[in-house]
Amino acid sequence: MSEFPSNEPMRSVHTNNFPHILSQLGISLVVSTYQAGKLIILRGDGDYINTHFRIFQKPMGIAADPHKIAIGCSSQIWELNNVPAVAAKVEPEGKHDACFLPRKSHITGDIDIHEMEWGGKNNSDLWFVNTRFSCLCTLNKNYSFVPQWRPYFVTALTPEDRCHLNGLAMVNHSPKYITALGETDTMGGWRENKANGGILIDVASNEIISRGISMPHSPRWYRERLWVLESGQGSISTCDRDTGKLETITTFPGFTRGIDFYGNLAFIGLSQVRETAVFSGLPLTEKLDERICGVWVVNLETAQTVAFLKFEDAVQEIFAVRVLPNIRFPEIIDWDEQLIGSSYVLPDAALADVPQERLSMNN
DSSP states (O other): OEEOOOOTTSOEEEOTTHHHHHHHHTEEEEEEETTTTEEEEEEEETTEEEEEEEEOSSOOOEEEOSSEEEEEOSSEEEEEEEOHHHHTTSSSTTSOSEEEEEEEEEEOOSOOEEEEEEESGGGOEEEEEETTTTEEEEEETTEEEEEEEOOTTOOSOOSSOSSOEEEEEEETTEEEEEEESOSOOSTTGGGGGTTTOEEEEETTTTEEEEEEESSEEEEEEETTEEEEEEGGGTEEEEEOTTTOOEEEEEEOSSEEEEEEEETTEEEEEEEOOOSSTTTTTOHHHHHOSSOOEEEEEEETTTTEEEEEEEEOTTOOOOOOEEEEETOSSEEEOSOOHHHHHTOOOOOHHHHTTSOHHHHHHHO
């Protein structure tokens, strides 16, 4: 077990092999914690994981690829682009292989954004779960959000969180599966049967394919299998799309929420979950007195935990976990006035007119 030297209260410990897994795979992880108001970048740095914190207002859903990141916050969506020329100038020079700069912010209002995914042609469309209005949405510059789909049993577009829509899985760049905590059509109605009222929905057919799930989150289609986190059980499962039956793969010492895959590994977020009305009465809270917050790494072929990172003190809840493939040591800028003020991203045609000495100074 290694402890990365960091200031309290953002302390973490990890298994000795975790940083080497990230380095050998050539990846890094982006993790959101709305409870602590931070975006966390996990980067392999020799024998340690460098846990790099950036401030965002209640960050939850993350859509990410090597070129761009979108972050769903309390009342807006931030979009950041990777600018490799800036990465070369970030201190210490030569260590970073990506730098994500804010490019755009879209004001949505307080809609309790949950999971988000890029889709459509060239992954240029951003889809996101609008939990407060119980619908799946896209963006348009003229509107707060554009509703595209909602469960058949939700009869009105209203900010009442009627079923707690939360998780989103894409298949062939289109929305395919969504999770919700209840099959309900009243304001906060899902709370009455939260322990086992969760559902998994096929977006295309608008049919419920599985019921009786304990607080499901983060459905994913990977390697021709449908995966889902049964958060109330602290587990990861697969779902038979024909029968709706869930098969538990393994369980964890925390509330499972947020997952991404790389090769034969799954990277899963765990939360402590507080003793509040939302989380009371769950199978997980009844069987575990002490729960852990962190990121667990599981081998999909053996169902064994191969590594983990555990947060201590201030970070208690994780929402999203995303892999950045082919990026080992990224920088993410929240609002660094000096760096943003001196960084210019121009079309290639315009760059041809910029003197080379100015490019080296301002890139």
